[in-house]
Amino acid sequence: xxxxxxxxxxxxVTGFFSAHPHxxxxxxxxxxxxxxxxxxxxxxxxxxxxxxxTTDGPPRTxxxxxxxxxxxxxxxxxxxGVPDAAVEAETPLPLGSGFGVSGAVALGTAYAAxxxxxxxxxxxxxxxxxxxxxxxxxxxxxxVVGQARGGLPIRLEPGAPxxxxxxxxxxxxxxxxxxxxxxxxxxxxxxxxRSLTRAGERSLADLRDRPTPARLVALSRRFAREAExxxxxxxxxxxxxxxxxxxxxxxxxxxTVFAFGTALSDAGYDPAVCEVHPTGSGxxxx
Amino acid sequence: xxxxxxxxxxxxVTGFFSAHPHxxxxxxxxxxxxxxxxxxxxxxxxxxxxxxxTTDGPPRTxxxxxxxxxxxxxxxxxxxGVPDAAVEAETPLPLGSGFGVSGAVALGTAYAAxxxxxxxxxxxxxxxxxxxxxxxxxxxxxxVVGQARGGLPIRLEPGAPxxxxxxxxxxxxxxxxxxxxxxxxxxxxxxxxRSLTRAGERSLADLRDRPTPARLVALSRRFAREAExxxxxxxxxxxxxxxxxxxxxxxxxxxTVFAFGTALSDAGYDPAVCEVHPTGSGxxxx
Numbered sequence: 001x002x003x004x005x006x007x008x009x010x011x012x013v014t015g016f017f018s019a020h021p022h023x024x025x026x027x028x029x030x031x032x033x034x035x036x037x038x039x040x041x042x043x044x045x046x047x048x049x050x051x052x053x054t055t056d057g058p059p060r061t062x063x064x065x066x067x068x069x070x071x072x073x074x075x076x077x078x079x080x081g082v083p084d085a086a087v088e089a090e091t092p093l094p095l096g097s098g099f100g101v102s103g104a105v106a107l108g109t110a111y112a113a114x115x116x117x118x119x120x121x122x123x124x125x126x127x128x129x130x131x132x133x134x135x136x137x138x139x140x141x142x143x144v145v146g147q148a149r150g151g152l153p154i155r156l157e158p159g160a161p162x163x164x165x166x167x168x169x170x171x172x173x174x175x176x177x178x179x180x181x182x183x184x185x186x187x188x189x190x191x192x193x194r195s196l197t198r199a200g201e202r203s204l205a206d207l208r209d210r211p212t213p214a215r216l217v218a219l220s221r222r223f224a225r226e227a228e229x230x231x232x233x234x235x236x237x238x239x240x241x242x243x244x245x246x247x248x249x250x251x252x253x254x255x256t257v258f259a260f261g262t263a264l265s266d267a268g269y270d271p272a273v274c275e276v277h278p279t280g281s282g283x284x285x286x
Numbered sequence: 287x288x289x290x291x292x293x294x295x296x297x298x299v300t301g302f303f304s305a306h307p308h309x310x311x312x313x314x315x316x317x318x319x320x321x322x323x324x325x326x327x328x329x330x331x332x333x334x335x336x337x338x339x340t341t342d343g344p345p346r347t348x349x350x351x352x353x354x355x356x357x358x359x360x361x362x363x364x365x366x367g368v369p370d371a372a373v374e375a376e377t378p379l380p381l382g383s384g385f386g387v388s389g390a391v392a393l394g395t396a397y398a399a400x401x402x403x404x405x406x407x408x409x410x411x412x413x414x415x416x417x418x419x420x421x422x423x424x425x426x427x428x429x430v431v432g433q434a435r436g437g438l439p440i441r442l443e444p445g446a447p448x449x450x451x452x453x454x455x456x457x458x459x460x461x462x463x464x465x466x467x468x469x470x471x472x473x474x475x476x477x478x479x480r481s482l483t484r485a486g487e488r489s490l491a492d493l494r495d496r497p498t499p500a501r502l503v504a505l506s507r508r509f510a511r512e513a514e515x516x517x518x519x520x521x522x523x524x525x526x527x528x529x530x531x532x533x534x535x536x537x538x539x540x541x542t543v544f545a546f547g548t549a550l551s552d553a554g555y556d557p558a559v560c561e562v563h564p565t566g567s568g569x570x571x572x
Contacts, residue, residue: 111456114456115456115457120496120497120498121456121497122440122453122454122455122456122494122497123437123453123454123455123456124453124454126456150565151409151568154408161453167408167409167410167447168408168409168410169408169409170397170400170401170407170408170409170412170568170569171401171569171572172568172569208408210406211406211407211408211409212406278565278566278568279436279564279565279566280564280565282437282456282458282564283456283457283458286457
């Protein structure tokens with residue numbers, strides 16, 4: 001046990017997915033594929049200040065210095081039995097734009113709180129706690145298990161590690177992305193996801209047949225069109241990239257376009273640039 | 287496709303294990319736990335030289351510049367359908383001393399040959415090819431899946447990714463190790479493994495109950511004693527470390543002792559020092 005610990009969790013862009021709700025959150029989740037990013041979230045957990053009264057209100061969760069409500073983080077606190085854990089998260093990624101920031105803060109909280117409070121969970125146990133908290137909050141279905149794995153994660157079977165199954169595309173391309181704004185994950189996931197799920201299952205079968213980065217982007221682009229999720233600004237950026245000879249797709253779920261190599265730069269955009277994060281989540285200091 | 291590609295695969299020390307033979311190599315394997323090391327193997331695969339005749343003999347596998355027979359690498363060539371792939375491996379780790387070098391060369395060959403010859407396998411497919419080749423060669427039962435995962439891997443269920451199941455201890459301690467010589471993996475695995483397997487299953491249950499680095503070392507030490515695998519030199523070094531207030535255990539299977547933190551140094555030894563490799567195997571250039 002220690003007074004504070006810090007975990008790093010990569011950002012995660014989902015390219016395509018199918019939704020698989022279940023009353024047991026450990027069995028609920030998504031199939032699909034995405035990209036774990038070297039841009040991610042650093043999460044520090046501290047013991048509560050001495051003398052702090054529980055009547056002072058709920059424990060603080062801050063993101064880049066601002067106090068924000070984060071239901072998945074509250075869910076992790078509850079599952080780990082650490083109601084007073086103070087959580088401080090720092091990230092260059094925007095919230096609500098398809099980078100899995102809420103899942104990352106939840107997973108980082110699980111890793112760091114496990115170290116600070118000596119909770120003795122295994123890595124699967126930590127991932128499961130964060131996955132279930134994210135599912136129950138309705139803020140995501142598959143980012144957490146992708147962020148835990150790293151690389152270019154393929155979600156073969158939905159759910160937490162004890163139920164799900166993962167694979168990966170064996171490559172580590174340079175990543176470019178550009179964010180125009182937010183899309184509500186809750187609004188899409190709470191609507192009718194049947195046609196989305198059919199499109200996602202098709203893309204998954206085609207990616208498994210030929211698991212390469214170029215194919216991941218092409219199938220993600222097809223999915224967004226088939227599922228009718230593409231925003232006007234993403235559609236316009238993808239058209240520009242295609243006209244310049246490259247390929248790009250939309251991040252699920254955000255008004256965000258992503259591409260590999262220099263596809264967005266080549267089309268005249270000024271994107272954020274990062275790498276694939278091959279490692280996945282973990283403690284960086286304790 | 288490209289003319290050459292290089293993969294890095296971490297070394298892997300198994301602390302304890304149970305053996306689970308099966309006629310299907312993808313279902314054969316081991317349960318147990320170990321450590322993925324930042325000291326590992328760089329494997330470069332090249333297309334055969336133009337004009338090389340197949341009558342020139344089998345393709346070359348070199349380790350640190352010396353031509354060596356490596357049946358698991360031949361097995362990967364066969365499974366990937368790349369009989370002419372030239373394989374060049376470089377490592378600071380000794381062969382036959384419990385670091386999973388043969389599995390690492392096999393897995394690195396799979397990753398790099400997949401890129402060079404455009405074989406379009408997923409990461410699970412590459413790990414499965416190397417795992418099966420290693421099992422068929424009789425040189426190991428669980429190093430490959432541990433090396434693919436990285437961290438402090440726990441093998442919950444034996445076998446290649448499509449059948450096995452993994453977990454991990456959520457920590458990244460400093461690692462010290464010292465090698466006195468070789469132990470034949472083939473000789474141990476081809477003998478009666480029943481009492482070894484009982485001891486390994488006990489250690490696994492106890493580690494899952496409390497998955498910490500200290501417990502991993504203590505249970506590995508207990509396993510080696512119960513399975514009657516401890517060599518005289520390892521026993522003497524472990525006794526010295528314990529007398530100095532630390533803990534250490536034997537690498538399965540080699541005349542090698544490993545420890546976390548500064549346990550071997552504190553006992554007056556001059557060990558090799560590395561880190562846990564959290565990432566696992568992957569391409570580093572193509």
